[in-house]
Amino acid sequence: MLLFILVIAITEDIIFKTEQDIDFELILNDLEYLKNHPIDINSASVEELTQITFLTVNNCIKIVEYRERRGSFESVNDLLNISGFDETLVDMISPYVTVGIKRIDVKKIAARTRVQTELPAEKQSSEYHTRMSILVDQYGFYAVTEKDEFESRFFDHYAVGLSVDDGIRKFALGKYNLDLGAGAVLSTVGSFFRGIDFRIMLNERRLLPYTSTIENGGFFGAAFSDSFFVNYTLFYSNQKLDGRIDSLGFARSFDESGIHVDSLSLSRQDQINEEILGYDIRYRRPKMLISNRAYHCSYNPAFVAADSVAKFYGDDFFTTSVEFRYFGDVFVMFSEVARSWKNRIGGIFGFSAVFPYIDFNLAGKYFPSGFYSPKGIEATANLAGGTVDIKHHSPLIDVGLNFALENRLDEDTTRYDLKLSFAKRVGILNARVNFRRRYRDENKDLSGSEVLLRISPVKFLFFDLRFEEKSVYQEQVEDGIFGALEVGLDFKTIDVRARYGVFQTDSYDARVYAYEIDLPGILNNRMLYGSGDYGFVYLSVRMLQNVKLGMKCSMINRDSKSKTQIGGQFDFRF
Numbered sequence: 001m002l003l004f005i006l007v008i009a010i011t012e013d014i015i016f017k018t019e020q021d022i023d024f025e026l027i028l029n030d031l032e033y034l035k036n037h038p039i040d041i042n043s044a045s046v047e048e049l050t051q052i053t054f055l056t057v058n059n060c061i062k063i064v065e066y067r068e069r070r071g072s073f074e075s076v077n078d079l080l081n082i083s084g085f086d087e088t089l090v091d092m093i094s095p096y097v098t099v100g101i102k103r104i105d106v107k108k109i110a111a112r113t114r115v116q117t118e119l120p121a122e123k124q125s126s127e128y129h130t131r132m133s134i135l136v137d138q139y140g141f142y143a144v145t146e147k148d149e150f151e152s153r154f155f156d157h158y159a160v161g162l163s164v165d166d167g168i169r170k171f172a173l174g175k176y177n178l179d180l181g182a183g184a185v186l187s188t189v190g191s192f193f194r195g196i197d198f199r200i201m202l203n204e205r206r207l208l209p210y211t212s213t214i215e216n217g218g219f220f221g222a223a224f225s226d227s228f229f230v231n232y233t234l235f236y237s238n239q240k241l242d243g244r245i246d247s248l249g250f251a252r253s254f255d256e257s258g259i260h261v262d263s264l265s266l267s268r269q270d271q272i273n274e275e276i277l278g279y280d281i282r283y284r285r286p287k288m289l290i291s292n293r294a295y296h297c298s299y300n301p302a303f304v305a306a307d308s309v310a311k312f313y314g315d316d317f318f319t320t321s322v323e324f325r326y327f328g329d330v331f332v333m334f335s336e337v338a339r340s341w342k343n344r345i346g347g348i349f350g351f352s353a354v355f356p357y358i359d360f361n362l363a364g365k366y367f368p369s370g371f372y373s374p375k376g377i378e379a380t381a382n383l384a385g386g387t388v389d390i391k392h393h394s395p396l397i398d399v400g401l402n403f404a405l406e407n408r409l410d411e412d413t414t415r416y417d418l419k420l421s422f423a424k425r426v427g428i429l430n431a432r433v434n435f436r437r438r439y440r441d442e443n444k445d446l447s448g449s450e451v452l453l454r455i456s457p458v459k460f461l462f463f464d465l466r467f468e469e470k471s472v473y474q475e476q477v478e479d480g481i482f483g484a485l486e487v488g489l490d491f492k493t494i495d496v497r498a499r500y501g502v503f504q505t506d507s508y509d510a511r512v513y514a515y516e517i518d519l520p521g522i523l524n525n526r527m528l529y530g531s532g533d534y535g536f537v538y539l540s541v542r543m544l545q546n547v548k549l550g551m552k553c554s555m556i557n558r559d560s561k562s563k564t565q566i567g568g569q570f571d572f573r574f
Contacts, residue, residue, distance in 0.1 A: 058359035116567035179205035294320035382409035480505035
């Protein structure tokens with residue numbers, strides 16, 4: 001069946017829509033930070049510009065190349081003179097960039113409190129989240145707490161950390177995080193070949209506070225980063241993981257979210273000790289970076305995981321990787337090769353370039369079955385593959401082509417995934433159409449489409465019409481369909497969104513995913529299957545200069561069941 005794939009403007013949907021469980025916390029923190037510390041486009045490098053999630057690596061290369069060829073930008077709107085930049089993209093990035101020196105509001109105290117529950121409310125069904133940061137000169141204090149649904153303790157998860165940052169030297173004590181390399185062994189996101197991956201691989205954050213609610217992620221201990229001939233980071237972590245071991249040695253309720261699946265898990269949590277000791281060292285030239293990182297990891301007691309094909313998480317092992325990057329005038333290339341448990345060797349590489357009339361991205365990967373790094377990649381099969389992404393921008397129409405190949409060597413099967421997109425803006429109408437086909441060997445196993453038409457009669461008001469259709473080819477063809485209408489108002493201190501949609505799928509395999517706005521700090525890709533309708537109303541109000549209140553109510557009616565969720569969030573910055 002021919003599927004029409006999304007007609008979408010350049011919105012958050014393109015960046016954040018995914019069918020995978022990914023920790024986007026760092027990216028959201030980047031955006032919140034950049035609103036108060038915008039990047040000067042007259043001095044920023046390609047690496048610095050990749051902090052802005054909505055810019056591709058190709059966009060970043062174009063900004064630097066245009067600046068070197070034409071001179072300094074006089075205003076942010078000068079970006080419209082660059083191929084591939086339109087008013088929609090410039091409006092999206094304008095809060096995060098500046099021209100010249102801009103007054104920066106340094107956050108001294110920032111606090112966030114969030115409460116969510118379902119209606120009708122059940123016992124202990126509410127979820128709570130708090131986050132606080134206090135910055136005094138170069139010193140910082142960070143604290144995060146969370147209570148998941150049906151957990152009895154209010155502080156079921158908490159993380160506290162201290163940091164010192166004088167610009168060159170960094171020190172962290174307590175809960176902290178590391179973002180080093182292209183993601184093979186030290187990455188909090190760890191997915192590959194999606195639209196956002198090239199930005200993640202190039203935008204290293206190095207040593208930073210841990211403010212995520214991923215319970216089994218991050219590090220607990222101490223870390224130190226400095227520069228002496230070379231840049232280096234030393235780190236140590238010793239923490240209990242939120243899980244338990246059964247009599248057969250299997251880990252139960254052991255996943256990154258820490259969600260408990262049974263009562264025994266609740267009574268025997270935090271039973272696995274993880275200890276990590278490692279380093280990162282890097283040598284940088286103006287256009288080149290060479291780095292090496294390694295760490296020793298041990299678990300006590302040693303155990304295997306029921307959901308791991310490699311059947312291994314425990315015992316002692318050593319992980320190391322070597323990375324290379326080069327920044328040319330109109331291209332960027334990177335690679336990382338890693339060795340993990342039992343000498344499994346894998347790696348990734350990437351190349352992004354700007355050619356006349358096209359933006360070009362190429363990436364490849366190879367990870368053998370059993371490749372495992374606890375803070376990076378786990379391979380459940382022998383995987384070799386790559387992707388080619390090409391985009392053409394012209395006044396007539398924007399065209400995009402993405403071709404991905406993944407070969408499972410142990411199964412002797414190959415999956416081909418082809419996506420084609422067209423985008424056009426005419427006056428107040430912004431539209432995008434995508435087509436997708438996926439094949440396993442010579443047999444088509446999926447085809448699909450998404451659509452969004454955006455009408456913006458005035459700058460602060462828009463109407464979105466969405467349509468998505470999907471077919472899964474198994475013993476018989478199973479279809480899924482989703483359509484929705486959304487209205488949004490973003491005017492000075494008020495942001496309002498409302499959406500109503502209907503969906504129908506023949507089976508769970510034909511499920512569709514719909515990205516939707518949520519309370520700040522949350523990325524929500526709603527999974528829809530069965531037959532029914534759903535919608536939400538979102539309101540954000542900046543009541544005072546440094547006080548913001550957010551509220552959301554969502555409902556879903558599926559088959560004979562209904563579910564309503566309400567939530568509120570309070571943000572304060574002093």
